[in-house]
Amino acid sequence: MLIRFTGVSHHYAGSTTPVVRDLDLSLTEDRIGVIGANGSGKSTFARMLNGLIVPSQGTVTINGLETAGDGREVRRQVGFCFTDPDSQIVMPTVAEDVAFGLRRRGLSKAEIASRVTAILTAHGLQGYEEHPAHLLSAGQKQMLALSSILVTDPEILVMDEPTTLLDLRNTRRVVAAINAMRQNVILVTHHLDLLADFERVLVFDESRLVFDGLPDKAIEHYLGLME
Numbered sequence: 066m067l068i069r070f071t072g073v074s075h076h077y078a079g080s081t082t083p084v085v086r087d088l089d090l091s092l093t094e095d096r097i098g099v100i101g102a103n104g105s106g107k108s109t110f111a112r113m114l115n116g117l118i119v120p121s122q123g124t125v126t127i128n129g130l131e132t133a134g135d136g137r138e139v140r141r142q143v144g145f146c147f148t149d150p151d152s153q154i155v156m157p158t159v160a161e162d163v164a165f166g167l168r169r170r171g172l173s174k175a176e177i178a179s180r181v182t183a184i185l186t187a188h189g190l191q192g193y194e195e196h197p198a199h200l201l202s203a204g205q206k207q208m209l210a211l212s213s214i215l216v217t218d219p220e221i222l223v224m225d226e227p228t229t230l231l232d233l234r235n236t237r238r239v240v241a242a243i244n245a246m247r248q249n250v251i252l253v254t255h256h257l258d259l260l261a262d263f264e265r266v267l268v269f270d271e272s273r274l275v276f277d278g279l280p281d282k283a284i285e286h287y288l289g290l291m292e
């Protein structure tokens with residue numbers, strides 16, 4: 066993975082105030098955390114990683130592909146997991162939701178069914194294939210959302226506060242899933258303890274990247290900002 070931000074600033078339409086400013090950055094690590102106060106720009110940063118937001122200034126490239134021009138291919142390489150799985154679940158049943166990401170790939174029905182079963186089994190949802198997706202528990206919904214992303218085998222997974230709505234048990238399930246995945250993971254979180262083993266943590270404050278380094282030092286920096 067090689068992600069590059071070059072001279073990136075972003076302001077939303079109708080505003081002239083940048084919510085991300087002057088970002089120059091290369092990201093290559095397997096596990097990268099992103100922390101900062103509410104409104105510091107973390108979600109905007111995360112959404113720029115898969116072209117959901119194209120910066121108003123500067124460029125973001127993912128493995129050489131610019132998000133502004135190659136959005137479709139970028140989204141093939143970069144999966145995005147939202148805080149609220151309801152915003153991600155699009156089909157009525159669990160199996161259909163997972164299979165949705167595999168459409169138009171020229172796979173046989175049998176191949177799709179076998180991939181769907183394998184990914185559901187890996188995420189504790191075996192036997193739920195025909196279950197209505199909206200009747201799952203909050204924790205199961207997040208595992209379904211993750212399954213639906215991972216079945217497409219992206220190289221990179223961006224997660225925007227995926228455990229914020231979950232209890233401790235389900236948070237641990239998401240952590241176990243992260244630990245098991247082959248993807249490069251960029252995790253935005255307020256659960257600082259999830260980042261202990263991460264290789265790199267970015268700290269945002271008032272629209273700027275204010276610290277970039279190892280988890281212990283980054284968390285110390287963040288806690289200092291909160292005093």
Ligand code: ADP
Nearest residue numbers: 077078084101102103104105106107108109110
């Ligand atoms: P964080 O994820 O750290 O809470 P965000 O990136 O969501 O930060 O927000 C940064 C700033 O951008 C905030 O001031 C927020 O109100 C503003 N913002 C976020 N989304 C939008 C939007 N769609 N339109 C206008 N302003 C937005």
